[in-house]
Amino acid sequence: MRRTPPPPTFEEIRARLMADGAVRVGVAPADILHRARRALHERRRAGYVDSMQFTWRNPERSTDPSATVDGARSIIVVAHPCDSPDEPRPDGASARVARYARQDHHTPMRESLRAVARTLRTSGHRAVALSDDNALVDREVAHLAGIGWFGRNANLLVPGLGSHVVLGSIITTAEYATDTPVPDGCGSCTRCIDECPTGAIVSPGVIDARRCLAWILQRPGVIPIEFRVAIADRIYGCDDCQDSCPPTIRLSGRHSGRVAAPGPGQWIDAWEVLDATDDELLTRCGQWYIHARDPRWLRRNALVVIGNTADPADSTVWQRLDAHRLSNDPIIAEHADWAWQRLADRGTVGET
Numbered sequence: 001m002r003r004t005p006p007p008p009t010f011e012e013i014r015a016r017l018m019a020d021g022a023v024r025v026g027v028a029p030a031d032i033l034h035r036a037r038r039a040l041h042e043r044r045r046a047g048y049v050d051s052m053q054f055t056w057r058n059p060e061r062s063t064d065p066s067a068t069v070d071g072a073r074s075i076i077v078v079a080h081p082c083d084s085p086d087e088p089r090p091d092g093a094s095a096r097v098a099r100y101a102r103q104d105h106h107t108p109m110r111e112s113l114r115a116v117a118r119t120l121r122t123s124g125h126r127a128v129a130l131s132d133d134n135a136l137v138d139r140e141v142a143h144l145a146g147i148g149w150f151g152r153n154a155n156l157l158v159p160g161l162g163s164h165v166v167l168g169s170i171i172t173t174a175e176y177a178t179d180t181p182v183p184d185g186c187g188s189c190t191r192c193i194d195e196c197p198t199g200a201i202v203s204p205g206v207i208d209a210r211r212c213l214a215w216i217l218q219r220p221g222v223i224p225i226e227f228r229v230a231i232a233d234r235i236y237g238c239d240d241c242q243d244s245c246p247p248t249i250r251l252s253g254r255h256s257g258r259v260a261a262p263g264p265g266q267w268i269d270a271w272e273v274l275d276a277t278d279d280e281l282l283t284r285c286g287q288w289y290i291h292a293r294d295p296r297w298l299r300r301n302a303l304v305v306i307g308n309t310a311d312p313a314d315s316t317v318w319q320r321l322d323a324h325r326l327s328n329d330p331i332i333a334e335h336a337d338w339a340w341q342r343l344a345d346r347g348t349v350g351e352t
Contacts, residue, residue, distance in 0.1 A: 007123040010076075010176045013116055017078050020112035023165070024079040024158055026145030026179040030072035030171060033063035036140040043206065050209040051219060054134045061135065065171045068135045069126050073175040076116070077138075077145035079156075080109045083164035086266065093270040093310040093317075095302055098214065098237020103263035104287040105166045106131045113168050120172050131168035138167040146179030152204040153192035153241035157185060162248030185247065195244040197230045213238040217301050220291040222334060228342070233309050235268060235301045236288055263287060270309075273302035274324065300335045307339030312347030 008016075014025040040059040043049055055062035065072045082100045113129035120127035130136050139156045142148060147167070148158035155163040159182060186204075193201045200211035209215040214237050216227055223231070242248050264284050273281065281295040291297055303324065310317045321343070324336035 004124045005122060007125055007174045008116075008119055013076060013176075016116060017076075017112060020115075021080050021108060022078040022112070023081055023161060024147045026077050026142075026147050027176045028075040028077055028141040028144035029178050030065040030069075030075050032065075033137055033140045033144075036137045037063040040137070048202070048206065048208045048210070050215065052209055052215065055137045057134060062137050063140075065136065065141075068130070069128050069171040069173060071126065071173045072171045073173055074171075074178070075136075075141050075145065076170040076172065076176070077142045077147055078109065078113065078168050079142065079147050079158055079161070079165040080105055080168070081161065081164060082166045083162075084266070090267050090269070093302075093306045094233065094267045095235035095270045095273065095305040096233045097235060097264055097266055097268060098239050099164055099242075100166060101237050101263065101288055102266050106168075106287070109166060109168045113170050117170050117172070120170070120174055123174070125172055125174040127170055127172035127174070129168065129170050132166070136169060136171070138169060141169055142167050143181055144178070146182055149182045149184050149186070150205050151192065151245060152186055152190060153196075153201055153245065154205050154207050155242060155245075157245070157247055159185065160251065162251040163242050163245060164248060189246060191244045191246065192241040196241055197238075198227060201241065213240075218289055218291065218297075220294075220297060222331065223300065223304060225338070228304050228338060229308065231301075231304050231308065233305050235270070235273070235298065235305055236285070268302075270302040270305045271320065274299055274306075274320075296329060296331060300331055303332070303335040303339045307342035310339075310343060312343045317343065 010027065017025050037059050040056055040063070044056060049056045061067045065075055082105045084099050084102050110129060110131040113131060117127040117129040142156050143150060148156040151157045151163060156165065157163050158165055198211040198213060200208050202208045213227065213231060213234060216223060217231065217234060217236055278295045281298055282293065285298060321336055321340045324332055325340060327333040327336065
């Protein structure tokens with residue numbers, strides 16, 4: 001009769017995950033996340049969630065690890081760096097991608113976590129690996145696992161690394177000693193709040209998604225006019241609250257170049273986004289959250305970037321925009337019309 005092997009020790013798990021690119025590994029208890037559950041409900045009631053789904057969709061599920069793994073006892077949590085060095089800005093209407101989205105950090109991390117989960121299952125335990133998943137509030141369990149503290153921008157700040165990290169977890173019935181949460185390290189600093197371009201950080205650790213550019217660029221529908229100039233050259237994500245954070249600034253680049261899969265990079269030509277086919281855009285940017293997998297939202301964002309950054313003195317810009325103003329897609333036509341008027345305004349006041 002074949003004997004079931006013992007589960008790996010935490011030291012063995014940690015060594016394997018670190019060899020795969022993790023910079024922090026900790027353990028949180030698989031208890032109900034009461035603090036996170038209250039916060040999810042409070043922010044939904046306040047309207048701060050807007051139309052976001054993810055862990056907000058079902059707080060009772062995303063704050064109960066046992067809803068994913070019956071009888072769960074431990075949550076193994078990892079942090080992988082997602083920093084990347086800045087690249088020179090190309091000429092033309094170049095659209096900027098936030099650091100965490102320039103490469104695919106989740107796929108290699110997910111593969112690493114799944115390999116450990118398979119080992120745990122071989123030992124007779126249940127185990128499920130999660131990364132960027134609506135089944136678990138990952139920042140909460142990362143805090144409980146001693147990975148980092150909550151910054152005033154609601155990001156997790158990892159000692160010695162900053163906030164440029166992605167998180168993953170393994171919920172398991174195997175039991176491991178839990179870690180101690182990291183104490184707050186922000187002190188009296190409010191720089192992220194002060195420098196948010198739209199005032200989206202309404203109080204320490206609380207974000208109003210309706211004003212957050214990272215969400216505005218992801219959500220479907222018309223981009224509110226009052227935020228279009230603030231979007232500037234962004235096509236996906238916003239780094240301002242992290243780029244203004246002293247620990248993150250000081251530690252930026254320390255772990256760049258670690259394990260990641262290819263991605264779109266820092267800059268995308270906004271005109272190429274408009275001209276590419278749906279399949280081409282999904283191939284290049286498919287790792288991103290794109291509502292209903294419909295690239296029209298990327299084209300909408302590209303038009304705002306063009307309005308904010310294209311050269312009003314270039315006659316071809318006006319011709320190309322005119323074609324999109326006649327689009328049968330009302331979203332594209334409306335944002336192209338705004339970009340046309342924005343260029344006209346910029347040309348009048350001599351902006352470039």
